[in-house]
Amino acid sequence: MTTATAVADRRPIPQLNHSLTAARLPRWAPAGVAGAAIALGCAIGVGAGLKSHLQWGLIAALLFVVISFGLSAKVEGTRQAKDRLATSMIWVAFILAVIPLASLLFYTVQQGIGVVNGDFLTHSMRGVVAASGPGGGIYHALVGTLQQVGLATAMAAPVGLFTAVYLVEYGRGTLAKVVTFFVDVMTGIPSIVAGLFVLSVWNIALGFQYSGFSGSLALAILMMPVVVRSTEEMLKLVPNELREASYALGVPRWKTILWIVLPTAIGGITTGVMLAIARIAGETAPVMMLVGVWDSINANPFVGSQESLPVFIWQQYSQVNDQYGYARAWGAALVLIALVMGLNLIARGIARWRSPKSGH
Amino acid sequence: MTSSPPPDFSTSEPPPSAPKGQVSAEQPKQSSLKGNSRLGDGLFFGLSAGSGILLLAIMAAIAAFLIWRSGIAISKDQTNFFTTFGWDPDNILKPSFGIAVLAFGTVVSAGIAMVIAVPIAIGIALFISHYAPRRIAQPFAYLVDLLAAIPSIIYGLWGALFLVPHLNGLNSWLNDYLGWTYVFKLSQSGAPARSLFTVGILLAIMVLPIITAVSREVFRQVPRMHEEAALALGATRWEMIRTAVLPFGRPGIISASMLGLGRALGETIAVATVLSSSSVLSLHILDAQGGTFAQNIAAKFGEAGSLGKDALMAAGLVLFVITLLVNGAARLIIARRKEYSGANA
Amino acid sequence: MAKRIDVSGLSAYYGGTKAIEDISMTVEPRSVTAFIGPSGCGKSTFLRTLNRMHEVIPGARVEGKVLLDDENLYGAGVDPVAVRRTVGMVFQRPNPFPTMSIYENVVAGLKLAGVKKKSVLDGVVESSLKGANLWNEVKDRLNKPGAGLSGGQQQRLCIARAIAVEPEVLLMDEPCSALDPISTLAIEDLIGELKERFTIVIVTHNMQQAARVSDRTAFFNLAGVGQPGKLVELDDTQRIFSNPSVQATEDYISGRFG
Amino acid sequence: MAKRIDVSGLSAYYGGTKAIEDISMTVEPRSVTAFIGPSGCGKSTFLRTLNRMHEVIPGARVEGKVLLDDENLYGAGVDPVAVRRTVGMVFQRPNPFPTMSIYENVVAGLKLAGVKKKSVLDGVVESSLKGANLWNEVKDRLNKPGAGLSGGQQQRLCIARAIAVEPEVLLMDEPCSALDPISTLAIEDLIGELKERFTIVIVTHNMQQAARVSDRTAFFNLAGVGQPGKLVELDDTQRIFSNPSVQATEDYISGRFG
Amino acid sequence: ACGSDNNTTASTSPASGGSSAAAISCASKQASLMGAGSTAQGNAVDVWKAAYGTACSGTQISYNGVGSGAGVAQFNQGKVAFAGTDFALKSTDVDASKQVCTGGGQAIDLPMVAGLVSIVFNVQGVDHLTLDGPTTAKIFDGQITTWNDPAIATLNPGVTLPSAPIQTFHRSDDSGTTYNLTSYFAKTSGGAWTAPASKTWAGKGGQSANGSAGVSAQIKQVPNSIGYVELSYAQNNSLKSASIKTGASKPVDPTAANAAITLGNSTVVGTGNDLALQLDYGTSAENAYPIVLVTYEIACDKGNKADTLDSLKSFFNYMASDSGQQAIASKGYVPMPSAISTKVKAAIGNLS
Numbered sequence A: 001m002t003t004a005t006a007v008a009d010r011r012p013i014p015q016l017n018h019s020l021t022a023a024r025l026p027r028w029a030p031a032g033v034a035g036a037a038i039a040l041g042c043a044i045g046v047g048a049g050l051k052s053h054l055q056w057g058l059i060a061a062l063l064f065v066v067i068s069f070g071l072s073a074k075v076e077g078t079r080q081a082k083d084r085l086a087t088s089m090i091w092v093a094f095i096l097a098v099i100p101l102a103s104l105l106f107y108t109v110q111q112g113i114g115v116v117n118g119d120f121l122t123h124s125m126r127g128v129v130a131a132s133g134p135g136g137g138i139y140h141a142l143v144g145t146l147q148q149v150g151l152a153t154a155m156a157a158p159v160g161l162f163t164a165v166y167l168v169e170y171g172r173g174t175l176a177k178v179v180t181f182f183v184d185v186m187t188g189i190p191s192i193v194a195g196l197f198v199l200s201v202w203n204i205a206l207g208f209q210y211s212g213f214s215g216s217l218a219l220a221i222l223m224m225p226v227v228v229r230s231t232e233e234m235l236k237l238v239p240n241e242l243r244e245a246s247y248a249l250g251v252p253r254w255k256t257i258l259w260i261v262l263p264t265a266i267g268g269i270t271t272g273v274m275l276a277i278a279r280i281a282g283e284t285a286p287v288m289m290l291v292g293v294w295d296s297i298n299a300n301p302f303v304g305s306q307e308s309l310p311v312f313i314w315q316q317y318s319q320v321n322d323q324y325g326y327a328r329a330w331g332a333a334l335v336l337i338a339l340v341m342g343l344n345l346i347a348r349g350i351a352r353w354r355s356p357k358s359g360h
Numbered sequence B: 001m002t003s004s005p006p007p008d009f010s011t012s013e014p015p016p017s018a019p020k021g022q023v024s025a026e027q028p029k030q031s032s033l034k035g036n037s038r039l040g041d042g043l044f045f046g047l048s049a050g051s052g053i054l055l056l057a058i059m060a061a062i063a064a065f066l067i068w069r070s071g072i073a074i075s076k077d078q079t080n081f082f083t084t085f086g087w088d089p090d091n092i093l094k095p096s097f098g099i100a101v102l103a104f105g106t107v108v109s110a111g112i113a114m115v116i117a118v119p120i121a122i123g124i125a126l127f128i129s130h131y132a133p134r135r136i137a138q139p140f141a142y143l144v145d146l147l148a149a150i151p152s153i154i155y156g157l158w159g160a161l162f163l164v165p166h167l168n169g170l171n172s173w174l175n176d177y178l179g180w181t182y183v184f185k186l187s188q189s190g191a192p193a194r195s196l197f198t199v200g201i202l203l204a205i206m207v208l209p210i211i212t213a214v215s216r217e218v219f220r221q222v223p224r225m226h227e228e229a230a231l232a233l234g235a236t237r238w239e240m241i242r243t244a245v246l247p248f249g250r251p252g253i254i255s256a257s258m259l260g261l262g263r264a265l266g267e268t269i270a271v272a273t274v275l276s277s278s279s280v281l282s283l284h285i286l287d288a289q290g291g292t293f294a295q296n297i298a299a300k301f302g303e304a305g306s307l308g309k310d311a312l313m314a315a316g317l318v319l320f321v322i323t324l325l326v327n328g329a330a331r332l333i334i335a336r337r338k339e340y341s342g343a344n345a
Numbered sequence C, D: 001m002a003k004r005i006d007v008s009g010l011s012a013y014y015g016g017t018k019a020i021e022d023i024s025m026t027v028e029p030r031s032v033t034a035f036i037g038p039s040g041c042g043k044s045t046f047l048r049t050l051n052r053m054h055e056v057i058p059g060a061r062v063e064g065k066v067l068l069d070d071e072n073l074y075g076a077g078v079d080p081v082a083v084r085r086t087v088g089m090v091f092q093r094p095n096p097f098p099t100m101s102i103y104e105n106v107v108a109g110l111k112l113a114g115v116k117k118k119s120v121l122d123g124v125v126e127s128s129l130k131g132a133n134l135w136n137e138v139k140d141r142l143n144k145p146g147a148g149l150s151g152g153q154q155q156r157l158c159i160a161r162a163i164a165v166e167p168e169v170l171l172m173d174e175p176c177s178a179l180d181p182i183s184t185l186a187i188e189d190l191i192g193e194l195k196e197r198f199t200i201v202i203v204t205h206n207m208q209q210a211a212r213v214s215d216r217t218a219f220f221n222l223a224g225v226g227q228p229g230k231l232v233e234l235d236d237t238q239r240i241f242s243n244p245s246v247q248a249t250e251d252y253i254s255g256r257f258g
Numbered sequence E: 001a002c003g004s005d006n007n008t009t010a011s012t013s014p015a016s017g018g019s020s021a022a023a024i025s026c027a028s029k030q031a032s033l034m035g036a037g038s039t040a041q042g043n044a045v046d047v048w049k050a051a052y053g054t055a056c057s058g059t060q061i062s063y064n065g066v067g068s069g070a071g072v073a074q075f076n077q078g079k080v081a082f083a084g085t086d087f088a089l090k091s092t093d094v095d096a097s098k099q100v101c102t103g104g105g106q107a108i109d110l111p112m113v114a115g116l117v118s119i120v121f122n123v124q125g126v127d128h129l130t131l132d133g134p135t136t137a138k139i140f141d142g143q144i145t146t147w148n149d150p151a152i153a154t155l156n157p158g159v160t161l162p163s164a165p166i167q168t169f170h171r172s173d174d175s176g177t178t179y180n181l182t183s184y185f186a187k188t189s190g191g192a193w194t195a196p197a198s199k200t201w202a203g204k205g206g207q208s209a210n211g212s213a214g215v216s217a218q219i220k221q222v223p224n225s226i227g228y229v230e231l232s233y234a235q236n237n238s239l240k241s242a243s244i245k246t247g248a249s250k251p252v253d254p255t256a257a258n259a260a261i262t263l264g265n266s267t268v269v270g271t272g273n274d275l276a277l278q279l280d281y282g283t284s285a286e287n288a289y290p291i292v293l294v295t296y297e298i299a300c301d302k303g304n305k306a307d308t309l310d311s312l313k314s315f316f317n318y319m320a321s322d323s324g325q326q327a328i329a330s331k332g333y334v335p336m337p338s339a340i341s342t343k344v345k346a347a348i349g350n351l352s
């Protein structure tokens, strides 16, 4: 009880300013500064004769960050200024991300929307001379992509999830270390190396022919590390007290993992799996090598070549290489993006349905 | 002391239910401490460990495959594999190939991508998790995910047809004002900006959604009570983020960045479409020179002979090792503060 | 049903540090045993060794024996899951499952044990929540998230969750510390009821509570900072509060409520 | 230094639900005011409106006025950050930063305020931890994670963290609920000292604690389930415990400790 | 299930080979045919398979443009029935093929698709450009760096050339196109091009781009640029092509007819059924365009897979037929002179 008296000899705490209404910038300040920065950016751009509008934007962004920081530092003090700096940088980051995103999307939609119609979505390229004119469609490629990505996901997602579960929930020994080590290496495999590996083992050594399935083997290899690592991170953040609460109810570990840990992390896990799907859905090189190309519908992923959307895009761009080829390529790209986004939405819907209820 | 259970207990799992709840009349309950939950647990553990082992086996097989093929190639290389610039493995008279240019280009372009993408991605992730009004945050999160859905080849085309022309101005500007740094010097002005620098920017855009998405999910997991603890100490929003959110998310950010880096290191078609590759190692990163491992594989694979393919595998192996070193370093950083894990909150 | 707990020579470690040392005691069935002692003396740690929850902390380990009706919890072949099903626990800090509604939180243990029948579950939810004195406050929002409750409500929810699976022994780590007197009373009443059938161990900092609800009281203490905690004495509650045999116990109790 | 708090017509909402309604009261400077009342009646909610922590919950909002020495916390141009710097808070559930060591936890607030000098920080760590009666237990492991402490230790760590920045008003939400009597006594002593200079508000379920430490006591209650909580009466502690003017208060207090 | 392979209504322009369906005699035993290899002949096979597929609906053909080397490798792994390659087989490839070609057979080269390499440029105000071997080689080797260089000016009297620096573009991937261009340089540059002919680019300076598509895109986009692509890419992208000054009386335009003259003068260097050709890059014959290329189909002379042999021969016959060769002419290819195609037809007849 004597210890408590130690507080009595309070040292002077340095400059803790205790005024509630420190001078603040008006609410419209950020907007005003943004406007001024943009105007200045354009002025400098014109004045210095900078051709690229990108530079104008960068200058404006920089000005915005600097001016709001300076202004705030002068009026509100350094802590507020730093807060504003962070806020404005985060907004700039947001805008920086929007530019390429908008540009890419605009570009793709603009180039691709012209060909995307019912015929395009329901026909294959069979009997169409791609280089001579329009016509044909991507149905065969759509089928191929869905099947290959579906098969790859069916193989890689469970393996990836379980591996992450192993690493977070069970793994402490050497095996865990070794698995971690290899997952890390796996993240950097160029897709073509994965393709070559499958080619050498599955197609050459074991003698299997072209098929959608052998392509999905390579895709699964590419998908696994993304699933493992993102899931691992999410599982690590599940509070231990929840696991303990479950154990204390006499719930076995596996049920705890399945019904308490995984649902708590489901949002993040979904994101990880979707990222992985997005990544493999756009792969070209290994698919070309293992699945081949096929201008007709082949709904059997286990026998014979199939087309896939990225390969279709690649062919239309690099080989057909005329206005019709370009149009088909962009149209297919548009469909591919929409496809992945659709899957993403569905997955999120499912995840939200089972995800943590809000609350503090 | 022996712990063998009484025989009459040994068969059944304790009936878990009490139809009328615990305040109801007593119910005879059987119980044994040697329940059969080990079966489910064993199975689940088996599945988990089995998956880990399967993954390990695949990777070990790939590694072995690469090492084997590399061995063949390197033994036939007439020049030093690590210092040679050119790539001519199928030359019957004098097979000669080396990774100097490729390693440089890969590391530089991925490095640029990381330097640009990581801060921006963290910024966007924070924007979504802590800054944006909820109504904007959700749709914007979807939009960023959309970036991940764009196939590499489209990035390549967009990069070559849109990004490069728009970067030409920036390039000469950098040369004019930062040329003295040597790094930003442009050897040939006026040429399209199809350089490692541009590739770095493109890769940054490509890895952005990966890093953003994973970081965003991590930031969302920060327990509210820690954020409140920081706010109650009089932290501004940014200080709260620095005190409670970023340290909590640190391992997650690092992992996310490693995932992004993996993609940047291994990206093939987009780089091949944008980069003007050559066997010149130029320290001026704005110059349209250089190459990356994956780009080189794409460019050389189609026409490669058998030694040529092995040589490409040898390059792939080096990329493996690079990936490994970077990831190892990241793991070390994370492990150092393991006992400060957010899960102990 | 209710079981006797016999602890002998039990020590528990966190990594290299010994948190409690050489504890031996008997907890009688159909009775309430209270653990008291200064903060950090190892009450929670000891409590967690009684249902093998201690070992879930990485690096934590236990030495010694805990007999539950002659069966050593730490014996070979003993399934910790079965132990925890038999020996339930309420934690010091309320921890409802964030992904679950109030209803789901209560039936979590049952559901995961395979009980599916809606009517059974409904009954359990109502009786458990009533037992934890929470029913009236939440009966209209059973499908709302459990995390949106006040601190005290959360703690009562966790108590309801623990009693819903009807363990034979119930360990409670300061179950009432976040509760107002009314809820505290309700919980104490509940404890009084439960002890008819179960063995109950409760950690509390509230001497009066210990005096009110427990039949026997164990006093823990630690010799000094960095030293492991030890059991000082265990005796009938009345004795402990009126005439403890060890001076330290007397000091501790009277130091506050003298 | 110490400030008077004047609340008038304050209501607080979680989304569409009103949690507390039309509360008006005055908290005197250099005094301790205790809030008592049944669980879920809105004590924590009200406490959090006093330093604008309520509004950080998504969808939460406040109506009414809180004057701090004539300055309305909810007035235009008031910076919530400045408010919280002036009005410190200890939460109901201990929440040390898991990513920080014990030392870093204590100085977190000061570091934010820009204090960097090691000697100053060292001094503050020692005096704050001593004030929270934790120093002896942790002085040898200041660099260990704060999350590896016992429940009571964690709560004392949070108290140390809050007093380290020397706020002018200190809000404490059941600060002692996880503490043993010795630590509780230490905290109560600390409160006694702090009130010489600061304004202190404490939520407690422990009537005796309210009686011991507070100068004035406010009793909150709610008319029924789903109804918002209200202030029933606020008076000198002695009056409240001996002769409350409202029957409900008397019932609540005597119902338990009569 | 809701998709359709039937494009007769969807396609506004029916397969252009459709009219020649009469020339196609379907295999008695129809099977799917897979081929892989050279990208240069990709569009030709595309045309053929469309026409052939219309006539013989039981035979489905796919062709995977993975590159000549990879195509030959896949052929030697038995993954495809035929391969397309820009280079005649090397002896090691032939040896390897003996594994797949059962019964003592081996792989042979059948010249089936011919083309030409255009030197494409994008210089404002310049519509016609004439170049010769040494000048072109020097431009691509970085020895001539501005458009108004005297060497270029001398070849183009009356043309106003800008003083801008020349932006050269070459292929970043290994390519038959590069091989043919550098073969031309090796023969005609008079020592300006020091490296041997190679599918890997060996010149100095300039920028590289991936594939003919990549090069075309750059030429289109970058002012004052020059590069080289197959004729079809030049046509598809509306790029201007330079005429080549050979020893002939006047510069030769890059047209299919002019390339056919050079091809007609080439000699067969293969033995037996192998019809590997030697092209004369140094030709000075009138109207003979020197930078030509030939791509081969690879099949086994004996020991082709029994179930695909019929279809293979039938398809090859159509490819080599006059109507087949005419069908690809409009796509920027050069119909094979009859001197060669006669030999090819004979060789196809001998396949077993």
Ligand SMILES: Nc1ncnc2c1ncn2[C@@H]1O[C@H](COP(=O)(O)OP(=O)(O)OP(=O)(O)O)[C@@H](O)[C@H]1O
Residues within 6 Å of the ligand: C014, C019, C038, C039, C040, C041, C042, C043, C044, C045, C046, C057, C092, D147, D148, D149, D150, D151, D152, D153, D178, D179, D180
């Ligand atoms: N996870 C852990 N890792 C390391 N040490 C721990 C951990 N949990 C508790 N300890 C230490 O073990 C000792 C006993 O802690 P325990 O939680 O059992 O105390 P307690 O008696 O329950 O205290 P309280 O009344 O404050 O809850 C303390 O010194 C504590 O710091």
Ligand SMILES: Nc1ncnc2c1ncn2[C@@H]1O[C@H](COP(=O)(O)OP(=O)(O)OP(=O)(O)O)[C@@H](O)[C@H]1O
Residues within 6 Å of the ligand: A359, A360, C148, C149, C150, C151, C152, C153, C178, C179, C180, D014, D019, D038, D039, D040, D041, D042, D043, D044, D045, D046, D057, D092
């Ligand atoms: N985040 C939240 N969202 C929705 N409702 C909430 C939230 N937090 C609290 N409530 C509700 O508001 C009411 C008041 O809660 P509050 O936490 O203020 O009670 P309290 O008096 O502090 O209770 P206790 O003594 O149990 O801590 C309760 O009905 C509670 O369920």
Ligand SMILES: [Mg+2]
Residues within 6 Å of the ligand: C043, C044, C045, C092, C173, D150, D151, D152
């Ligand atoms: Mg404890």
Ligand SMILES: [Mg+2]
Residues within 6 Å of the ligand: C150, C151, C152, D043, D044, D045, D092, D173
């Ligand atoms: Mg509360």
Ligand SMILES: O=P([O-])([O-])[O-]
Residues within 6 Å of the ligand: E038, E039, E040, E041, E068, E086, E174, E175, E176, E177, E178, E211, E212
């Ligand atoms: O056809 P190429 O790609 O080898 O030019």
